Amino acid sequence: MNSEEINELELLGHNAWFAQERMRLGGWLLRADNGISRRANSVLPLGTPGLNLSTAIDFAIEFYSSRDLITRFQVSEASLPSELDATLADIGFSKVFHVEVWTSEISSLLKVHPSCDTEYLDTLSEGWIDTYLQASGYDPSTMNVRRGILERTDQPRIFVQANGSDSIVAVGFGVVEGNWLGVFNIGTHPEKRRSGAALSINHALGVWGNKQGAKKVYLQVETNNSIAKNLYTKLGFNHAYTYWYRQLDTVKKEKIAASDCLQHEDC
Numbered sequence: 149m150n151s152e153e154i155n156e157l158e159l160l161g162h163n164a165w166f167a168q169e170r171m172r173l174g175g176w177l178l179r180a181d182n183g184i185s186r187r188a189n190s191v192l193p194l195g196t197p198g199l200n201l202s203t204a205i206d207f208a209i210e211f212y213s214s215r216d217l218i219t220r221f222q223v224s225e226a227s228l229p230s231e232l233d234a235t236l237a238d239i240g241f242s243k244v245f246h247v248e249v250w251t252s253e254i255s256s257l258l259k260v261h262p263s264c265d266t267e268y269l270d271t272l273s274e275g276w277i278d279t280y281l282q283a284s285g286y287d288p289s290t291m292n293v294r295r296g297i298l299e300r301t302d303q304p305r306i307f308v309q310a311n312g313s314d315s316i317v318a319v320g321f322g323v324v325e326g327n328w329l330g331v332f333n334i335g336t337h338p339e340k341r342r343s344g345a346a347l348s349i350n351h352a353l354g355v356w357g358n359k360q361g362a363k364k365v366y367l368q369v370e371t372n373n374s375i376a377k378n379l380y381t382k383l384g385f386n387h388a389y390t391y392w393y394r395q396l397d398t399v400k401k402e403k404i405a406a407s408d409c410l411q412h413e414d415c
Contacts, residue, residue, distance in 0.1 A: 149388045151226035155194045157249055157328075157366055157388070158224065162192055164323035164330045166300040168293075173207060174198025175228060183217050184293040186245065186393055190220040193227040201235055209396065224391040233394065241394035246371040249388045254329060254365050256384035257354025263344035264310040264317060266352040272299060276309050279316040283335025298333070304360050308352045310345040318345035322353040329357030331367040350383070 167179035167188035175195015181188040189212075197204035212219040221241065223233050237243065269276060272295060281291060298307075303325045310318040317340035321333040331353055336345050357365065369376045371390065 154224055154226035154389050157251075158192060158222075158226070158391070159194060160325050160328055160330060160366065161187070161249075161368065163303055163325055164301050164305070164332065165297055166302075168296060168300070171211065173204060176204065176208070178208060178211050180212065180215055180217060181297060182293045184290045185297065186220060187222060188297055189217055190222045190393060192222050193229075193232055196228050201229060201232070205235070205239070218395050218397060220393050220395040222391055223394050224389060226389075236394040241396050244393050244395055246390055246392045247368050248371050248377070248390050249366055249368055250377075250380050250385040251364060251366045251388045252380075252383065252385040254354055254358050254362055257331075257350050257365060258358060260347050260351035260354070260383065262348035262351045264312070264348040266308055266310050266348050268352070268356065269307040269309065272307055273309075275316050276307055276319050279309065279319045279337055280333060280335050282337050283319070306353070306356050308349050308356070310348045310352075312340065312345075317343065318349050320346075320349035320353055322357055324357050324360040324362045327361070327363045329353065329360070329362035329365045331365060346379075 167181040169180040171178040174197040177192040209219045305323045308320045309316045318336040323330045
């Protein structure tokens with residue numbers, strides 16, 4: 149995948165996971181949302197900042213430190229300027245949390261045979277939120293901010309739940325922009341894992357995305373999550389590129405659970 153294609157997907161992911169506060173610095177997007185999720189609290193460097201690089205980095209440090217947040221950059225091989233990653237490393241930004249972006253034709257999801265009944269929701273329900281919380285293991289105090297992120301995108305989006313006999317067993321979230329369906333927040337209740345519920349959610353998102361005109365699918369998965377990667381390999385997905393975070397650990401730790409991005413939730 150070339151740099152233009154990588155940055156297209158990086159922008160799609162940004163538009164699907166919209167932080168409450170956003171600021172442009174040339175071709176950089178500075179995002180902040182109470183320290184909840186890395187993606188919503190980091191710089192996305194899709195173009196050059198329009199300033200001397202050192203000055204631009206100092207601006208970003210001030211932006212985040214004034215909000216009592218870690219200064220963090222979401223970096224890929226396509227980030228601009230090209231010397232950004234090396235410069236961040238030289239001034240003490242640690243490299244953490246590698247995330248892989250996987251892609252496929254939408255037919256990969258359409259061919260799945262669902263094993264659970266699924267239901268589409270235009271708005272989040274308390275049942276969806278509770279199942280997502282149980283599946284992810286997040287701190288309940290972060291859920292209001294997470295809910296805002298999920299509901300904020302101005303692109304077509306849908307929430308899906310898989311229903312068992314007496315409860316919701318799995319949930320997911322999809323966003324369509326252009327020809328792409330983004331698949332997010334696939335989570336199965338801990339007591340219902342290995343039931344096929346996650347596959348049913350993926351299928352339902354594919355059906356919805358196809359009706360919205362999407363031809364291709366992307367998702368984000370933590371590099372060391374072999375279970376999710378094996379699943380999507382079997383469905384026909386391929387690794388497109390990897391991004392990582394550079395962060396300056398100079399302020400208090402934010403409320404990011406150890407399980408963040410356990411599958412492809414809010415990497």
